[in-house]
Amino acid sequence: MKGFGIHTSLWTMEWTREAAERTVAQAKKYPLDFIEIALLDPPMVDAVHSRKLLEAAELPAVCSLGLPEDSWASVRPDAAIDFLKVAIDKTADIGALALSYGGIGERTGLPPTEPEKDNIVRVLQAAAKHAKSRNIEIGIEPVNRYENHIINTGWQAVEIIERIGAENIFIHLDTYHMNIEEKGVANGILDTREHLKYIHLSESDRGVPGAGTCDWNEIFASLAAIKFNGGLAMESFINMLRSGVRLQKVPKRS
Amino acid sequence: MKGFGIHTSLWTMEWTREAAERTVAQAKKYPLDFIEIALLDPPMVDAVHSRKLLEAAELPAVCSLGLPEDSWASVRPDAAIDFLKVAIDKTADIGALALSYGGIGERTGLPPTEPEKDNIVRVLQAAAKHAKSRNIEIGIEPVNRYENHIINTGWQAVEIIERIGAENIFIHLDTYHMNIEEKGVANGILDTREHLKYIHLSESDRGVPGAGTCDWNEIFASLAAIKFNGGLAMESFINMLRSGVRLQKVPKRS
Amino acid sequence: MKGFGIHTSLWTMEWTREAAERTVAQAKKYPLDFIEIALLDPPMVDAVHSRKLLEAAELPAVCSLGLPEDSWASVRPDAAIDFLKVAIDKTADIGALALSYGGIGERTGLPPTEPEKDNIVRVLQAAAKHAKSRNIEIGIEPVNRYENHIINTGWQAVEIIERIGAENIFIHLDTYHMNIEEKGVANGILDTREHLKYIHLSESDRGVPGAGTCDWNEIFASLAAIKFNGGLAMESFINMLRSGVRLQKVPKRS
């Protein structure tokens, strides 16, 4: 998780054998240090196939996910632990270095509660312990208020990570979410500096970096100033359908 | 709708008699040119009471709303027209000047379709016609992708408004949404200049304007440059519960 | 003076026949709408040669200058008028469309005085009158405090231009100077909008536009918002020796 990578959402929203082959072939056209694979449905990933592909391409990988509604960490901690253990094993099996949890789609529609935070701490402690046995790291990604109601800012992630107290857990920022949630884009970087190992470089509208409202001068100046030496991953996409955001049906009139 | 106003979400999320009295009393402490009232539940507003309050305070008002799920303009146009007619009558009855439609909470989870746009055009044509008979104006507010899947940018609002073709309909921007959806905050202002009469000044995190990531220099320079002379309303709040976003229950594990 | 041009300082600091030939050949490699020629020493320009070159290249031109110390408009108005008449004739003779006066190097080291402003008004009135007879326009360029002590901001140029009262005189801004002198880069554009026909796009350190501290989003948004349709000229150089800034000798110790 050093250098410059790309989130595979640029090429695919799923990780079937066919999608993996096509994506790795595309990624190899660029001088990337790593790719980030969204583990939307961990059990369906063919780990042996992915590991061979990545090894042949000499392409390091990291994985990321949100949890489906029946396994939300905040309210269904036991299910979340089960889900994450499978995802951690899959991450390790494909030879990836880390798994980031973003809480995408995890919203009760109510203000966050202390028991919800306790649940998240417990889930991530268990995840970190299992991840350690598989020699991978766990990331926490604050996401915006529409995606999650508990961890929206870097500072909130610091509070959680300090309660977890594991060595193999880090913070993963995303400039798209920071542009909405932080008091200034630099604030998230300053607040998390002791735990920050990974950042999504994503424009304010998820479009082409540079053509939006993110203040990239402030972002890169702050990263340079804290001597950031982790992974920088470009993330850009349209219309992702995520594991945590089940499609709503067009509502029937009652 | 000229000068500087405040969205009443600063003080209240509902518009009961008690809330209206408290809010107008608060608003009168400041040299405001108008207030904006969220008509979350139009039928329950006591129009006679509100009109008296506002007249006594010599405080002009505008109203705004999103539609509940059973009356979404995009998919339930007849219900939307019925809902909007009631809201327009209530707006006129309390003596307000305009009613803005923001499509807050109106998302199918699927990409927008042409029939959905046709429905919105039809609904707003009917709304504009009824509004004309009551001598008020109708606003369209583009909101971000998490709130609406059809009108997110100023340009998309222009396309709709030009299809509607009514004289008493205008565009209402919001800097909070623009910070997420526009290629630059000025772009929304430039794209809508022929129709722009109203703007929410709202920080990137809905907090105190000036303490966030919105580029206010670019916003105010562009507004000055187009000789904007409409209404500027500060909007700032925490945890609003809107008509279009019914509270979800904490999910049961299946 | 419409579209995109380049100040010839990018290639040359003088305008000899050789330099003119080399520069026009370079300029023709790009799809430019015009070039800007610095008339540092008007009498030495071979106008017949330049006109033929520019006509053969189908390349429109504008000229610009500062005045040498013995002809400063602020304190030597008669000499300045004589100097400008020669420069105007040369501008017309080479077929250029306008001549801009920037007051580069014109500093007494004392605060500006009313008689100095009166002198500038008188000089530019005479220049505008002579320019009209030759069918060219006169520009006024505000420059920073180190270059001139009288016209540093757009607003100061407006005050002068309104006193002059001629139809063929316009304001010429420069983003490099605006970055130092204006309260915001947009302010210069907003303040001069009724008179603005030309702008130098020049980075904060006179280097490559985009790699400095100028806020280009605010600049281009404001230009678009006022519907600017004049000339945009890139100016970028190192170590220009100007007519108004005679080289100082290394000082002798007294």
Next chain:
Amino acid sequence: MKGFGIHTSLWTMEWTREAAERTVAQAKKYPLDFIEIALLDPPMVDAVHSRKLLEAAELPAVCSLGLPEDSWASVRPDAAIDFLKVAIDKTADIGALALSYGGIGERTGLPPTEPEKDNIVRVLQAAAKHAKSRNIEIGIEPVNRYENHIINTGWQAVEIIERIGAENIFIHLDTYHMNIEEKGVANGILDTREHLKYIHLSESDRGVPGAGTCDWNEIFASLAAIKFNGGLAMESFINMLRSGVRLQKVPKRS
């Protein structure tokens, strides 16, 4: 040199007994951690008087200066050393902690040469040595191209300071100059971080900080990110007449 101070140019351009008394009285009205005194004419300062004033006010001080033309460090190194020794003694005698050299007004009008840089290194080595004997520190302030032709950027100051090799010498930045000379305001901070102990917070037009073109978010984010813990001094003035910039007479026509 920690915390927040103000450059006394806010109140006075000279440091007579009367000016010192008036200025210290003004400064005491604010919760300042220190003041910065411009030593424009070191021999005329009444050090005993200033020391008593500052001690009575419990107000720490730092001093700064440019060199007069007959003592420019770049071309008159021996005279510069003599001048600086007097200034260092005066700085120590009034009880100030440091003396900053800004090279204000020191311009040959020609490109910088290696012998000029060698001279500056030799002068500042001698100054640092003498300063050490008086237990004060020496600062180097990069200033803009109109003030000095040798040290304009933070990086250029680093090159000089590393050649000097003394322990009691530091870099002193100024946001006003950085806005003109650095590729981004953060760049100066990043480039000098190992030597940076002091910074002038000065707006782009030397006016009120916040009402200009300096990007303060980027400045403060970078300072926080490098864990800057030196002195921050507000500098704001109009029309300073400095020791290195002798007033020019209004030129006679030749």
